[in-house]
Amino acid sequence: MSQNVFAPWDDPAEKPLIRFQNVTKRFGEFVAIDDLTLDIFEREFFALLGPSGCGKTTMMRMLAGFETATEGRIELAGQDIGHVPPNERAVNMMFQSYALFPHLSVWENIAFGLKRARQGKQEIEARVDEMLKLVRLEKFASRKPHQISGGQRQRVALARSLAKAPKLLLLDEPLGALDKKLRQDTQFELMDIQETTGTTFVIVTHDQEEAMTVASRVAVMDEGRIIQVATPSAIYEHPNSVYVADFIGDVNIIEGKASASGHEEYTLDWADGQRPITATSQKPFSDGQTAHLAIRPEKIRISSDAPTDAPNALQGKVLDIAYLGNLSTYHVELPGGQVIKAQTANTRRIARRDITWEDPVWISWSATAGVMLEQ
DSSP, X not given: OOTTTOOGGGOTTOOOSEEEEEEEXXXXXXXXXXXXXXXXXXXXXXXXXXXXXXXXXXHHHHHHTSSOOSXXXXXXXXXXXXXXXXXXXXXXXXXXXXXXXXXXXXHHHHHHHHHHTTOOHHHHHHHHXXXXXXTTOGGGTTSOGGGSOHHHHHHHHHHHHHHTOOSEEEEESTTTTSOHHHHHHHHHHHHHHHHHHOOEEEEEESOHHHHHHHOSEEEEEETTEEEEEEOHHHHHHSOSSHHHHHHSSOXXXXXXXXXXXXXXXXXXXXXXXXXXEEEEOSSOOOTTOEEEEEEOGGXXXXXXXXXXXXXEEEEEEEEEEEEOSSEEEEEEEOTTSOEEEEEEEOOSOOSSOSSOTTOEEEEEEOTTSSEEEOO
């Protein structure tokens, strides 16, 4: 899905499919969702991302109708669904356990909801065949769930969820049970299926890589609140807080006192006896204000010799090296004890490392490499 073309959230004329308006959900004294307002649009693949207990599953259960909001209003296609029972909503939910019927075949599992809705025999047959084709399981129609693999069971659950053509499909940690390789393959399958059907998908996950791969937009949550909603690239490159920067991917955070040094340019005093750091920010900072500079490890260069052309260059020593096959991450300790991660791509086979443990090194980065954050 091309994010340049598909951006209904930027179009003021677009009406959202789902609206949370000042929604709060309490369980006794505990506030699970705290005054949450959010729009999700038709055909979006929307990810709710956050640590365990941040409220993402509660949001999903409210959409499905298994929980009712304590305050506020939830709309689906312009209708207040607060008091609509789960079976009357144009919403389907796919659980992590898949919840397939073990005694029914793949075909019968997919047909189950259609039969309960009393659809005609031919209609059911046509729809189930269409779903089997969509998830590429035509050859497995007569098998029972225990006779197919975990990844295939996941696709049966998906086909069953989509059979009744819901406006909205909710996926609760749908790939949690799969191994890493299968999980990655299945992410792309999910994206293809979502695009083919045009159904709005809302996925709950605590796996940031998964959210960044599949979603048109990601909502990063913490303690019942949404901290930032944006496209995956915007969340990665322009986090709005240290929390988001830290939650998504690897990041270095350097704290210091800001002083303006030019148009949208600042210096950061960050450690005694160290040269100030140069950084840019479109958001204004006042002189002496505390700022946190978030820099991704891949934006930091590491070298044995002092760089001549970098506005920011610091000397340190290599404390640790994580070799990840395609990348190496160097943990470099600075004189004040702070550790900075720098990442390099392993474009050649490593026969002999240029830089190894305990080596004195220089790390450097440009003025625009980092993002200045208030908190």
